[in-house]
Amino acid sequence: MLTTPKRRTTDREGTDMRVTERATPAAPGSPSAVPWEELVTVALLGTDRRAPSWASGREAPAALLDLAAVETVRRRAGLRPAPAGPRPEPAAPDPRPPLPPAAARRLALLLSDRPGTGSGGRRGSAPDLMELLPQWLALANARGFAPPPEALPALLDAARGRTDLRPAVLAFAGPRALWLARLNPDWRFALRSAPGGAELPTEDPGRVQHLWEQGLFAERVALLGALRARQPAAARELLAGTWANERAEDRLMFLDSLRTGLEPADEPFLEQALSDRSRNVRATAAELLSSLPGSALAGRMAARAAACVAVDRTPGEPTLVVEPPHECDPGMERDGVAATPPTGRGERSWWLGQLVEAAPLAIWTGRLGGRTPTEIVALPVADDWRDELHAAWCRAAVRQRDPCWSRALLGPPSAPEAGGPGAVSLAERAKLLSTLGAAERAEWVAGFIATHGLSEAFQLLGVCAVPWAAPLGRAVVDALNIARDAGSYPWSFSGVMGLAERCLDPAETDRLAALTAIPDEPEDASPGAGGYWAEAFQRLTTTLRLRAAMREELGEP
CATH class of the missing domain: 1.25.40 (Serine Threonine Protein Phosphatase 5, Tetratricopeptide repeat)
Structure with missing residues (x-):
């Protein structure tokens, strides 16, 4: 044990004021040394709520600080020096021109803005600067400017909090954003969402293969997306090489990357995915195949859907008659038709909607007497099947990006209820509009x-x-x-x-x-x-x- 020396207190001129005695903490390593964890616990709770074992009363706070000081020195002295780690490689240069000074000041202002709380739902007359950031980023990216390096942390923090900002922020931030993301776990999202796969080795087959086989999941997703945007066939071959060994949730994420540059050459791979053991993977493969009008799956769906809808001329006025499927056979299930409907939905109408949605829209002109989409949509539908049939055509027009069918289903904007003959909701109308030109x-x-x-x-x-x-x-x-x-x-x-x-x-x-x-x-x-x-x-x-x-x-x- 250490002795208990007298501590002398002096004023600023060095004159003795008084002499007090205080217990000096035990020497480190002695039997009465206090564990660090206990010191932390007492410090967090306070000596009033957690009475320490080494002191009591008014002396406890000072004794706690003394012990913490001694234990800190002991812990630091016990660390052995280690060789310094390698310095990180410098970030890749950004060849883009820097922002004009006025624009750089504007960016700092936009990033520092915090929405006001307001009262009574009123926002005041001041602009909401944070809501202008997406538009500013779009303009800056269109002009090809590089950001000031000091703005990168704030940009990445903004993108971390708002996923809608990420594509524009990462395109603007450039290669330094990925460099920073590798050093800060909070910004790791940049590694899997960088647009175009910036700084990814898409031009070096050896490095591509190594990163695909050894990289983190986020890096593999980014690599596949970047490669798909530049070399669709190479991305598909890379995925096919490890497909059987991937986890189901990873297969689903990787398969979704094929939406970029979807082409007929993808059909054999997607047909294989229809037999995947994961239901979600099968459904995604079926959706992608139905987006290829010339695929075998689209042909099978066309035959099934055409068998359900026909023109009946007996009433005097041509009328569409609908006969939904009576069962969901294994072939339909393999092609992506979900057998079990949602609660409150009839089985047959559920199956019909999926068949019509996946069938190429081009088949209906030949099937229904050479009529145009506008003429087909205007036909009456027997037995209250109109809403179900038109809603499925709406989904098909959106999936196949068919503007002719979208116009027919929208109808004129001045029509009663403004929904047109086929749009069933504002959400459907908005989706149909997205297929038209600006x-x-x-x-x-x-x-x-x-x-x-x-x-x-x-x-x-x-x-x-x-x-x-x-x-x-x-x-x-x-x-x-x-x-x-x-x-x-x-x-x-x-x-x-x-x-x-x-x-x-x-x-x-x-x-x-x-x-x-x-x-x-x-x-x-x-x-x-x-x-x-x-x-x-x-x-x-x-x-x-x-x-x-x-x-x-x-x-x-």
Whole structure:
């Protein structure tokens, strides 16, 4: 044991003030040395809640610190020096030009913004900068700029918290993002989601094979995706070489990568996957094969679906008659038809929908008397099978990216209920619109808004290209103005307002200037509606001006 010496306390001039005695902790390695774990526990809980065994009362906190100091020295002294590890290889150079200084300052501002809490659902008149980051990244990537190195940690943190930002962030961050991701486990997502497989050895067959066989799962996924984007056949052969030894969940992830560059040459491999022991793998293989109209599976599905639908001319007016399958045989199950329907769904209608969805849409013109998609969709359907049949055609049009069928199923935007003859929901209409060109999409949604207003337009606006085309932008502004003048309940349009801030062309700013004043409220208007509308339009115009400034800083005309 150590002795218990007297400790002398002095003032700043060195004059003795008083002499006290305090027990000095036991020497390290002595029988009464206190384990480090106990010291940590007492420090975390406090000496009041966890009475230490080596001291009590008012002396306990000081004794705890003394013991911790001695034990820390002992632990550090017991470490043996080891040779330094190798320095990490420097990051690959980024050949892109640096951001203009004004754009770099704007990026720092966008990354430092935190959404305000607000009150009562009101966001104030200040722009939400974080919501402008995706658009800023898209502009910067289009211009081919490289980020400032000091912004990379904040960029990766933003992408870690928001998966929707990851493709744009990693494309902008470039090779240094992957270099940093290998050093920080929090950023490992970059290794499996880097666009185009940056820094992956796709041009060296030996390194490709080594990484495929020895790499981490995230690295293998990134490698397969990068190789598929550049050399589809090589990616398929790489996957086929180890397919039998992969885990089921890994096979599913790898198989999904074949969606990129799907081609008829993939059919033999996908046909083999139809016999996989995993149900999810079989279903994905069947979906991919049905997206190839010339595949054998598409032909089998076409024959089954055609046997279920025909034209009946006996009533005088041509009518579609439907006879769903009476059973789900093993062949249907192998081709991806799920035998068991969801709760509340009939078996036969469930099987019919899957067959029609997977059948090539081109078969229906020949099967149904040479009619066009528009004429087919307009035919009446007997025995209440219309909704089921049209919903399956909607899914087939989306899966096969067929704009002719999408137009037929959408119908004119001014049609009653605005759903067209075949769309069963806003979600279905939005998916059908995604198969059309950007200009046609914008025109259809503008017509929908002009006829039906904004109450159901939110999902449809979400599939339109940014910035919105002029006709669509005018339709949105006009509809907002009508709702404002009518004294409508303002908070129900907050979602559309948020979209307008991000998607409306900044050229519309001048048209909005007159709407920033507080209007006279009708007697039946919601209390405070005028102030809310003025505030919302002020925020909208401020955001549009900010977006215009962002474009100028990045050199956009």
